Amino acid sequence: MKCPKCQAENREGAKFCDECGGKLELVCSECGKTNRVGAKYCDDCGHDLRKPDETKPLDFTQPQSYTPKHLADKIFANRSAIERSLENVKKAERMFRDMGMDYWLVKAQEALAKL
Numbered sequence: 001m002k003c004p005k006c007q008a009e010n011r012e013g014a015k016f017c018d019e020c021g022g023k024l025e026l027v028c029s030e031c032g033k034t035n036r037v038g039a040k041y042c043d044d045c046g047h048d049l050r051k052p053d054e055t056k057p058l059d060f061t062q063p064q065s066y067t068p069k070h071l072a073d074k075i076f077a078n079r080s081a082i083e084r085s086l087e088n089v090k091k092a093e094r095m096f097r098d099m100g101m102d103y104w105l106v107k108a109q110e111a112l113a114k115l
């Protein structure tokens with residue numbers, strides 16, 4: 001069996017690697033049970049052990065990859081709402097400026113600053 005840390009070949013049934021001293025066991029990320037190194041599936045819950053703890057690096061361009069989905073949905077819903085109102089306020093700002101309505105122009109700019 002191979003050591004998951006240093007890939008050294010150890011004899012079957014060994015508890016520790018004779019190369020690096022690392023523990024020769026595979027802990028199921030699903031149920032926490034210890035399985036023998038090289039096991040493909042957890043012998044307790046059947047979880048696929050071939051990719052142990054392979055956590056993907058966070059991709060910050062995709063909030064879905066690091067926030068729970070419902071949270072990401074919320075953020076996106078909010079963001080598009082803010083973008084929509086930003087667009088509207090900008091339109092209004094332009095209109096007020098064109099019409100020389102200074103009072104409303106200031107109001108629109110205030111609203112913009114809050115967004």
Ligand SMILES: [Zn+2]
Pocket residue numbers: 003004005006007008017018019020021022
């Ligand atoms: Zn080792």
Ligand SMILES: [Zn+2]
Pocket residue numbers: 028029030031032033042043044045046047
């Ligand atoms: Zn398991």
